[in-house]
Structures are given as C-alpha cells and as structure tokens.
Amino acid sequence: MHGRRRQQEREPTQDELQQAKQRVDRYRALNSHVMDLKATSVFTNDALDATKRLLEQNTELHTVWNYRRTIFTSLDEWQCQDTRQQMLDGELNFLLGIITKNIKSYWMWNHRMWALSSLPRPEWQRELGLVAKLLALDARNYHGWDYRRFVVAQLKDAATDKHEVDTQEFAFTTEQINHDCANHSAWHNRSKLLPEILAQRDEDGQLEVLQTENDLILNAIYTDPDDQNAWLYYDWLLDIQKSDEDRCRLLRNKIAAIRELLELEEDSKRPLVELVSAYAELERLQSGSVSEPEKKECLETLRRLESIDPYRVGRYTDMSRTLSKQWALGA
C-alpha cells in the first residue's frame, strides 16, 4: 500500500497467469483450512503449525494471531513452566525471523509483547539489546521505540534501583543523539526521561542537568538550524525552567544564537520564525523588555517570511495581526 512504483504493464503470459492462480489457490486453501480449524475450536500442535505457515505469508491476520495465542494457552505443555518457557522462546525466535517482513506490523509487535509477558523467565535485558539492534537499522521506527519503552517499563518494575534504569535509558538517548543529533525519536524519548532525571537531583543538580541539556540542544541547532525539532525541544526546555527569570535568560540566549545564525544566512526561515516567537514570548513574560525597534523588526520579519516561506503565509499574517494588537502597533 505504500511506496510501490507503478510498472509498465504488458499482458501476462499464460504461464504467469497459471502461476498467479496457483499462488492464490494455495493461499486461499491454507487460509480456509486455518479458519475452519478455528471455527471448530481445534487447539492442537498441527493447528499451531498451520497458523505459523499462514502467518509467515501474511503477518497482518490479527484473527489468526489471536487463534494462535489461544492454541498455545490450550495446550497441555502450557501448564508446565519449563515447557511453556520453551514454547515461548521458540515463538520469540519465530517472530524475530519474520520481523523484517513487516517491521511496522502492530499485530506482530503485540504478539511479541504477549509472548514476553507470558514467559515464566523473560529476559528483558536481551530484549533491550534486540530492540537496540532494530533501532540501529531504523532509528525512527516508532513501533521499535514504543516496544523499547515497554521493555524498559518491565525492567524498571523488576529493578531494585529504578532510578538507575532511567539513567541508563537517558544515556541511551545521549548516545543516539551524539550519533545523529537529528534523531527526533531519541529527543522525544529523552523528553519523557528528563523529568525523571531532574526529580532525582537536588536544586544544584537540576541546574547542572538543565545547563547540559541547554548546551546539547544548542549544539543541535547550530548543526542544523533548519531542524524544526531542535527548536521545539528548546522551547520545551523553557517550559520546564524553574522561574520566569530563567526563561527570560534562555530566551535572550536563544535570540543571540539566532543572530549568529542569521549572520551566516540572513534568509534562513526557521531562525527567523524563532526570532519572532522568542521576542513575543519575552514580551509576554516581562512586559516592556522588548524594545520598539525590536518589535518593529518582528513585524518586518513576518512580512519577509511571507515571501521566504509562502506556503505558510496564513500563519505569518495571523502572527502579525496578533502581535500588532498585543503590542498596539500599527499594522
């Protein structure tokens, strides 16, 4: 359904038609067979095998995944911890073997979570390693990240030192970001962990963490001023500051950084948008802190943005109108 190129069509040969029909017939036969077994509540190893053969061909058959789970739990072997462990270890291997068929399949990930949750002796650390490998192949796969958060939650649950789990996860995101500071998924995960990290520290420790964070995000901004996510993260850091004073200080830092970037490239869209929103926020926090020339510069910048970034002209005209009203300036 996604990303398949159209190809020049020619009439298929008799042979090709025959092969296609056979493929369809085989698939339909297997599908009917499995659905018949399900309808008659057959919970045997043969049925298990049939579901496996079908799911290998089509990972999206959630009804068949449901049936497979029901067969597992109905078998005698399920009742004994050791054989259950064996069955599910095998299941995890099976899933690993087919994960690359469709790395974005909700049903496969759900089934894996079920298998892990049903294991007498789940190896959560090994899962963590596995998902790290997967994310190395596709750093933005949100199924992978969701699954990682699920595994980490289990580890945290079982851990004596829950803070340590958070610290290690936080370090994982640092590693990902140092490897590629444009990895939004890593920044996102980081944003969920940072409050936990901060909660572990005293006031001085918190300031230290926030300063490090500030440096990290500024680095990302300088590396790619067009990366919208870096600026959003910066704004969020403002949100979690302890005082308006700290916020204003950071806003002034932000403006200084933008000025530097604009010296290198004066029509750089994102820094220009951020300049206006920084001044707007500054004035909102501390009325009178933004000068008249700076306010005029903001409106002029918005006018320039209408040409630099014409698709979003509606946004810039809205911002102009709002600021003009708020600052009681002529339009």
Add this chain to the structure above:
Amino acid sequence: MTMFGTNQLLVDKHVEFIQNLDKKQDGLEYWMTEHLRVSGIYWGLVALFLLDRPQALDHEQIIAYVRGCQNADGGFGGHTHHDSHLLYTMSSVQILSMLNALDQIDGKKVTKYVLSLQQTNKQTNGQTTVCGDVWGEHDTRFAFIAMAVLSFFNTQDQLDTNGIVEYIRGAMNYDGGFGSKPGGESHAAQVYTCVAALAVAGRLDVVDRDRLSGWLAERQLLCGGMNGRPQKLEDVCYAWWVGSALDILRRRHWISAEKLVEFVVSAQDEKGGIADRPGDVADVYHTCFGIAGLSLVRYPGLNEVDPVYCMPRSVVRRLGLHKWQDNVPKSWSQ
C-alpha cells in the same frame, strides 16, 4: 510529466476504480487484504460519497455483508468470521450510517462491546485506557473510536470521558503533537485521532493550539504534499490526517491549499485511483484520504467532509453529530 496541469480530478476513473475493487479476485493482494475488507469498503464509500456518486456501489449488498461481520460479542470483525476489533467496528458503524442503515443493528450491543474494552479498573494518573480488542493493545486511536462509535448511538456518556481525556492528555508531547499512547512520539495520524477525540468530548481546551498548529503546518513540504512527522516522506493520506486536524483547530489557512491540490492530483493513476505519491500504485485507502483531503480544502465539485468523523457533513448532520462544532473554543474563530 504531469497530465494534470489543470489540476483535474479524474472523477469517473476513480468511481470505476472503486467499483472494480471487488473484481480483482485473481490477484493475491485481494485475498491478503481480506482481514480489513470492511475498512476497504468504508474507504471506497467515503470517496464515492464525496465524489457525489453514492449509488456507484450496491447498498443492500454492503449492508448485508457488514451485518454479517458482527460477532456475538457485539463487535465487528474486518471480514465475516474474523475476530471483533474496534477498528472494524468503527468502519462498520460508519458504513451503516452513510447508507442510512444504522437502525438495522442493535446499538445497545455495540455499546456494550465498546464499554467492555474500556479499562476503568487500571487507571494510572487518572488515565483510562481503551483497548482495541480483548487482547489488550491500547492506543489513542481506540480512545477516539470508543467515543466516536458511542456518539452514533448517543451512549457516549456511559464512557469515562474524563479518564479518557486524561489518557489523551498524557499522549501529548513537547511539540504539541500526540502519540499513540502516553510516551509515544508525535505522528500526524495520532494527532488527528486525539484532536478529533477531544472535539467529540468537548475538551479541545487540552490542546496547545498554537504549538500544534505550527507543527502541523510544517508537515507541508516543497512538493505540496504532507508528511506525518519531521524528516519523513510526503504521502497523500496526510492531506487528510494533517488537514482534518488543522481544520478542527481552525487553522486550515496555515498551509497552501493550492500546492496540496497539485500534489494530490499528481498522485492519481490515469487509469483510476490515487497513490501515496506520484508514480506509485494506487489503492483505495489513498483514494479515500486523497479525496477527503481535497474536500477539506474545498476542491470544487466535492461534497464537504466532516473533519472529525471523516464522513460527509450531510450524513454527520443527519445523525446530529455535528454538535462537536459547538464546543470548539470561541476564541478559535477561523
């Protein structure tokens, strides 16, 4: 390269494409997508209704088929004899309402099924999750579906709306967007489901309107198409996911409608159907959301689509479901 210099939507070709979907039984793909047949019908029907060709498919046949997908638990599967799931329950209810046949099913049974998936006894942080089926996956999509489905039967007050709203709030991220669950990364499709859910619940106050509108507006790329999150490829379906959310936020004008139309139209297959992007194979899903996206930006000749329910506004009005609009914050005037 493009044959669509006049931005022509090939209405007749798309109608034919949708009518022919059920005839492609020689292909493996037809059988491999059987598990979501009900949703496929919903996508085709929405496209036809918006193209103003509602009679192009046999209504009685569809109604009979959809009713056959309802299981003993009151939910609907994606095909006959397939297990119930909220995704297919939603599509089924949407189909029946468009075909004016909602009264042919027992709303109480459907309500009971949906309520059974609400996890009120597992609240953390005051959040109430809704599972997609009995196997326990929870997702903001299911929170939306629960509220939307029950609104069809006017039974939504039986839900723990406050708890569900807290779950959705928990799924909000620093960029103003929403993820699949608390902790999940922002993604345009999840943004739609969360914003639509909040609209149905009358709780759009939860949204950080400016931050989210800005994030959504940035989904539009130079080619005119939208992506689902930063750094990802453009895809026709985001014309809907992004467009509908912007519409609810009353910020449709923050993107270029003209460029979006150009993109969607260029993703048409001249033989019928719309693809995810120009040159790719067309499918009914992208045909539906491409046309819905065009309807949102008032492409001429299309019926208006409701941005919350992804159904014709006329149907939504007939069912009395348009009242979500009354709860849009007054300060948000378009």
